Amino acid sequence: MASALLSISRFVPSQKADSEQKGCFGNLKSSFYGKLLCNPYRIRTQFNRTQGEGRTRTTVVASVLGRRAQKKETVIPDPDYRIPIVLLGMAGGLAYTDNLVPAVPVGLLGLLLLFQTTRVRFVFDNEALEVKVGEQLEESGENVFVGGKNRWKYSSFVNWELWWPSFPILVYFKEKQTKPEGQIHFFPIIFNGKQLYDVMVERAGPSKTSAPK
Template sequence: MTPSSPLSSTTIELAPSYKLPIAIAILAILLLLVSPWLGGAIALFGLFLMFQAGTLRLQFTDTALDIYRGENLIRHFPYQDWENWEIFWFNVPILFYFKEVKSIHFLPIIFDPKLLKSCLEQRFPKRTASS
């Protein structure tokens, strides 16, 4: 957990994770042997995810999930608008999904998945069927 500033001790910034982009790059190398076009397309996607992991920052504040590129806030997702969330295949995490009242979002797991799950459970606990 990394506080974003001394004044905001409850803001948590997720560290990047390069596991998914590296796995996609390895898959691309294998696919290059079978299909150069498909392998090349997958390799470009892996490079794109690697770039995103290095440049995007997710911050969990008391009221919202904020996404930054460098110092610029590019998206603000208040928890009050959230309906639910899911991390697909947590043992091999590849995709984070969350639904707001008016939209749904899918993000590749290019951040620390354990800290992501911990922050989600803390900031927006899943509702049980009986809730």
């Protein structure tokens, strides 16, 4: 009989144990192992904390990947010699017909653009258009007409145009970085017109003109 009561006493919790089990079942003891099995509240807290840390890590990783995905590659349109060649051809034709007065300025302009085509580059990086020179893409210095660096953020562009799309001759754009009321720029298109148009649409938004053919 005493042996039976002793066995039952192993399974019946004491009053002290009852007071400890209020809330989330308390600390349960095994009649076989005599040690703590679990504390549901502690486990739940630890689980929630782990979940929170997991979400934080996921958010940080997603944020970093998002920034990397948004970064655009640098684009440099290829040089295009069509305009200087056309101007030099016109100058040659004028000279051949003894029209030397118009032939000289046209020929000089053709030579200037031919020289500029070999050295000037439009560099479209992740956030701005910049004019650089030479094979090493050196700084072009200050703008000789309006001052300031020859670098303009896409976010400052108000409008831009490509004249004429089928045989692009000039690119025009207006930006508010140089001065708040807006500054207009014109450049002869001595670059691949299709490449120039595509990257301008991508970085600065659509133009009113149609794509070059």
